[in-house]
Amino acid sequence: MDFKNFSLNISQTKVIRFVEELAAGRIMATICKKCMKRYYPPQADCPACWESDMEWKQIGSEGKLLTFTKIHVPPEHFVVRQPLMPFSSVQFEPCPIGILEVEDGLRIMGWMPKIDLKKIRIGMKLKASPQILPDSKVTILFEKV
């Protein structure tokens, strides 16, 4: 699968497996086999010990919300409906996004389409899940546990 289905802008990376796993329903991190440091988003290289021998591992997806916002003035990708623009065929109405802290302090960004902005509280427990959109793009949603 093209990495662009997640990233929107780039195809070429050593961690292309991330998008394939996401499409199969798993959010993956990488772990350095030498020093065991975990990386989300996944990295192909470990700057802690300067090795590049990494292992893939699914990460626990429940965590607490660190912060959030709801962007009403979106960037062009999300506002212009054109066939060549990824996401433009998907009606993501202004929708809250946030940062979730899951196991080992890893932080995941995701959309919260089903949670009312007024009911969002920093510190609340949420679960991150992969989501395949109708235009075959893949992303991450947060839902109540």
Next chain:
Amino acid sequence: MEKVAIVGIGHGKFGVRSDASLRELIFEAVKACLEDSGLALKEVDSMVTGVAGDEFAFNVQPSAQVHDYIGFYPKPNFRVEGACATGSVALRTGWMNIVSGLADVVLVVGVEKMTEVSTSMATEIMGRAGDAIWEYPFGTTFPGYYAMIANAHMAEFGTTEEQMAMVAVKNHYYGNLNPFAHMQKEITLDKALTSFTVAYPLKLYDCSLITDGAAALLLASEERAKAISKKPVWIAGLGLATDTIRLSDREKLTSLLATRVAAKAAYKMAGVGPADIDMATVHDCFTIAEIVAYEDLGFCERGEGGKLIEAKETYLDGRIPVNVDGGLKAKGHPLGATGVSMAIEITKQLRGEAGERQVKNPEIGLTHNVGGSGQIALVHIFRRE
């Protein structure tokens, strides 16, 4: 170490400059800068050009546009970049040019021509200044990143939307007194609080402006500075620090590590502390950013930034006047020009040439310029003597 001073300042009119291209904006600023210093361009040894984005105005290799249009070739000129802190990176590079002995007189220019593209395109370009691979796919924008900082600050310290709006009211008040500012109108607290939401909780008047503009500085070595200027303004301290590309990975979401580390370095080099600063220009790309800057620069305790603006301590007659030129909020934020414009304001204030915005007899001024949502920050300290 060689002492370096600002000996010339030139500020172009900031705004929607649909009348001028990038190179034409630079010409205005450089002309004003040379006039202020009394020097001719042929007396300048070297030049540094600060431009943040390549995509706003189809300007890959912007430095060449500049040295060609003002007739500076074949002397040295190159472009530097540090997102919204580009102008301060240019100033630091100019300082390095002189301290290294490569040059005695250096022209530092900063420019951004942002309104050639649509607002949504400009929003996209700036949004990519975060992590374009891992965060941008969630529709992140610049206001979005600072909105997440604001929500975290409100939850941790009880900072309010009213306190953020008070920053906007102050900066618009002073922008109205600055002829180079993009927005020259005062606003009321009510108007700020009832403007439309850009990224919750930030509203229109919490956000700085998409602006075209250029600014130029002339730097000189100690010997040359004393010969050129009656009122040289000395660069006494410099600090630059960096942080993670993703906001998600920050140690704290309510403070910028890069600001704290850069400030520590600049204070140490200048041999001063926060209490010695007579006035400052800080990076108010959003109102919450000014509140966080008060805390990170040590102008108040952690979490007390909202109370500092509420007590009007950052007005002209307050304990520490901040952004009395209108700030990015009202003066506008042409990315590459902003850091240079900040240093121009401090120079005017230390020379005693700020007119009705003049701080009473200041001796030490500080600039604070942030790139992106804190991936880079620069703090510079300036002295009159």
